[in-house]
Amino acid sequence: MSTLLEVSGLQMRFGGLLAVDGIEFHVDAGEVFAIIGPNGAGKTTVFNCVSGFYRPSAGRIDLDGQAIAGLPGHVIARRGVVRTFQNIRLFRSMTVVENLLVAQHAHLETNLLKGLFKVPSFRQAERRAMEQAAYWLDKVGLRAHANREAGNLSYGQQRRLEIARCMITEPKLLLLDEPAAGLNPHETHELDDLIRDLRKQHGVSVLLIEHDMSLVMAIADRILVMEHGRPIVTGVPAEVRADPRVIKAYLGEE
Amino acid sequence: MSRPNAIKNASLAALVTAVLTIPMLGLRLQPGGGLEHDWLLVLFACAAVFAVQLTGDRLGFLARLKPTFRLPAVVGEGGPWPYVIALLVALAWPFVAPRDWLDVSVLAMIYVLLGLGLNIVVGFAGLLDLGYVAFYAVGAYTYALLSLYFGFSFWECLLIGGGLAATFGVLLGFPVLRLRGDYLAIVTLGFGEIIRLILNNWDSLTHGPDGINNIPKPTLLGFEITKRASSEGARTLWEALGITYNSAYQGMALYLIVLLLVVFTLFVINRLVRMPVGRAWEALREDEIACRSLGLNPTTVKLSAFALGAFFAGIGGVFFAAKQGSITPESFVFVESAVVLAIVVLGGMGSQFGVILAALALTIIPELAREFSEYRMLVFGLVMVLMMIWRPQGLLPASRPRLELPQ
Numbered sequence: 297m298s299t300l301l302e303v304s305g306l307q308m309r310f311g312g313l314l315a316v317d318g319i320e321f322h323v324d325a326g327e328v329f330a331i332i333g334p335n336g337a338g339k340t341t342v343f344n345c346v347s348g349f350y351r352p353s354a355g356r357i358d359l360d361g362q363a364i365a366g367l368p369g370h371v372i373a374r375r376g377v378v379r380t381f382q383n384i385r386l387f388r389s390m391t392v393v394e395n396l397l398v399a400q401h402a403h404l405e406t407n408l409l410k411g412l413f414k415v416p417s418f419r420q421a422e423r424r425a426m427e428q429a430a431y432w433l434d435k436v437g438l439r440a441h442a443n444r445e446a447g448n449l450s451y452g453q454q455r456r457l458e459i460a461r462c463m464i465t466e467p468k469l470l471l472l473d474e475p476a477a478g479l480n481p482h483e484t485h486e487l488d489d490l491i492r493d494l495r496k497q498h499g500v501s502v503l504l505i506e507h508d509m510s511l512v513m514a515i516a517d518r519i520l521v522m523e524h525g526r527p528i529v530t531g532v533p534a535e536v537r538a539d540p541r542v543i544k545a546y547l548g549e550e
Numbered sequence: 551m552s553r554p555n556a557i558k559n560a561s562l563a564a565l566v567t568a569v570l571t572i573p574m575l576g577l578r579l580q581p582g583g584g585l586e587h588d589w590l591l592v593l594f595a596c597a598a599v600f601a602v603q604l605t606g607d608r609l610g611f612l613a614r615l616k617p618t619f620r621l622p623a624v625v626g627e628g629g630p631w632p633y634v635i636a637l638l639v640a641l642a643w644p645f646v647a648p649r650d651w652l653d654v655s656v657l658a659m660i661y662v663l664l665g666l667g668l669n670i671v672v673g674f675a676g677l678l679d680l681g682y683v684a685f686y687a688v689g690a691y692t693y694a695l696l697s698l699y700f701g702f703s704f705w706e707c708l709l710i711g712g713g714l715a716a717t718f719g720v721l722l723g724f725p726v727l728r729l730r731g732d733y734l735a736i737v738t739l740g741f742g743e744i745i746r747l748i749l750n751n752w753d754s755l756t757h758g759p760d761g762i763n764n765i766p767k768p769t770l771l772g773f774e775i776t777k778r779a780s781s782e783g784a785r786t787l788w789e790a791l792g793i794t795y796n797s798a799y800q801g802m803a804l805y806l807i808v809l810l811l812v813v814f815t816l817f818v819i820n821r822l823v824r825m826p827v828g829r830a831w832e833a834l835r836e837d838e839i840a841c842r843s844l845g846l847n848p849t850t851v852k853l854s855a856f857a858l859g860a861f862f863a864g865i866g867g868v869f870f871a872a873k874q875g876s877i878t879p880e881s882f883v884f885v886e887s888a889v890v891l892a893i894v895v896l897g898g899m900g901s902q903f904g905v906i907l908a909a910l911a912l913t914i915i916p917e918l919a920r921e922f923s924e925y926r927m928l929v930f931g932l933v934m935v936l937m938m939i940w941r942p943q944g945l946l947p948a949s950r951p952r953l954e955l956p957q
Contacts, residue, residue, distance in 0.1 A: 304680075347843060348842075349839070349842075349843075357782055368842070369842040369843060369844075369845075370841075370843075370844075370845050370846055370847045370848070372840045373842065373845035374845040378844060378845070379842060379843050381840070381843075385837050385839060385840040385843075386836075386837070386840070387832065387833045387836035387837055388836060388837075388838065389836060390829075390832055390833065391837060391953075393953065393954070393955040394829060394832075394953065397953065398829045398830060398832075398833040398841075398846070399844045400828075400844050401826050401830055401844070401845065402845045402846075404826040408825075408827065411820060411821060411822075411825035411826070411827070412822075412825075414821075418825075423703075426955060428954075429955060430955060433596050433955070436948065439955075442954075442955035443954050443955060451900055461844065462844075465844060465845060531775075533744055
């Protein structure tokens with residue numbers, strides 16, 4: 297399997313605070329890779345570095361062998377790394393389907409004159425965008441809510457819409473920041489199925505931050521455990537579960 | 551608040567009022583020298599403030615007093631008919647309107663144009679721009695100068711003026727991209743003043759405070775709309791139509807030109823909001839970080855909003871210069887920006903129909919109440935406050951959705 301994302305020696309410093317240091321991991325194509333750790337371990341900071349919201353203080357981040365560390369967020373997104381947010385960030389007063397149309401901006405006809413005169417290529421691109429949106433709404437079970445305001449959806453629906461909005465950009469790597477937070481067990485189960493499906497049918501790799509251990513253990517191929525901004529262990533779920541350092545980090549020392 | 555406390559507060563407020571009003575209302579300089587005083591007015595003001603302060607808590611009922619009338623549903627669901635009817639009425643208007651009303655209508659249409667343009671920046675993209683009048687000035691001076699020095703025609707300048715204003719929009723956009731909200735508002739406010747001051751002080755180019763006179767009127771279908779043709783070989787519209795000139799005709803022609811510009815603007819903006827760029831503006835207003843995470847470049851999205859908003863102000867400016875025949879920097883003061891912003895807020899951010907209504911209301915009502923023109927700003931302020939209490943979303947809030955997925 298080829299390596300999609302390679303992170304090495306990643307360090308992020310905020311003034312005197314060393315938030316993240318010495319992070320090393322790689323995500324293979326088609327893999328689900330999870331980062332776990334106690335609150336404040338620096339997981340989201342790693343995410344922000346990978347997705348271009350922070351410029352890392354040191355270290356390399358390569359996507360398909362090309363360095364992406366320090367590039368602006370929208371450039372990294374166009375290279376195929378898109379993310380969801382811990383506290384959902386939808387375009388709340390736009391409708392569900394419009395949320396999905398905005399996400400396809402990069403694939404659409406943005407020439408002003410072509411749009412003003414509705415030339416055939418523009419119409420075609422818009423129709424395709426609508427079809428794509430319909431496809432993804434079916435996939436995440438929101439078709440019936442397509443024309444509602446996104447802010448009026450239930451929490452679980454908003455989570456699914458955010459994932460659909462990422463997937464419609466046709467990413468290589470999907471970054472999910474605590475996707476199960478606030479979901480009930482039933483919804484978490486649906487999320488589990490959705491992620492499996494995305495990976496199988498759409499070949500997307502997933503980098504996941506999650507606190508819900510049952511979800512992580514069920515879907516992650518490999519797991520990185522962080523504590524105080526540093527990596528402790530990387531391994532398959534069974535190894536991680538059995539590792540005394542992980543147990544110590546989570547439960548404290550006896 | 552306890553009663554003694556309330557009385558104390560009210561007395562204090564009355565005292566402050568007294569201090570403020572004595573020089574303004576109480577004392578008056580006599581033409582021949584010496585002061586005349588009128589304590590009754592001061593007493594009146596103090597009593598009013600005292601009473602309102604004392605009963606202030608009970609004025610909260612105003613906020614609960616929701617208007618009982620219902621505003622009509624937003625047009626757009628009934629197919630094209632409302633638009634057709636509105637257009638027909640607008641077309642018929644100059645032929646039935648009294649003459650002085652035609653002048654007001656032309657002015658109102660300019661504000662409609664400006665309101666629609668600023669609506670792109672403030673309503674759709676959510677960028678608070680307090681210097682919008684600068685782009686209006688750029689358009690007006692573009693036409694004035696190009697026709698003065700190079701003899702460019704109105705219709706040529708319409709494009710050039712719009713384009714130049716858009717360029718200025720981008721120039722302003724670059725340094726302020728990182729700013730938002732209050733900070734952005736302050737910088738744009740400064741930009742508006744800078745443009746006005748340049749126009750005021752660059753004597754050799756703009757003739758400074760004297761402004762530029764004898765700006766040619768626009769042509770309609772290639773014919774001039776002045777009484778006599780300006781040069782040998784040119785023909786006036788009246789000659790072409792075989793009618794004798796009447797001074798009201800010029801107003802009609804101007805009205806039809808500005809109506810054309812408004813219809814063009816409406817068409818363009820209506821298309822824009824259904825295009826990727828329009829959706830990107832709204833998305834940016836909603837959440838800039840989410841935009842970036844989806845690969846939208848906030849810089850280009852913001853710049854496109856600034857540029858297109860400025861473009862329409864530029865067009866409005868070119869027309870304004872042509873209509874007035876003479877312009878001075880005094881026409882482009884901050885109050886103009888404030889009025890246009892008020893139009894957008896009053897109409898409902900992002901709502902085209904609301905903006906049109908508000909623009910008409912804010913230009914026509916002051917004309918109706920000309921006897922009360924001294925109280926104009928007072929009424930203006932009162933209307934704004936009441937609007938914010940009763941209908942903060944504006945007269946006709948933006949209608950959604952713009953695009954529907956068929957079920």
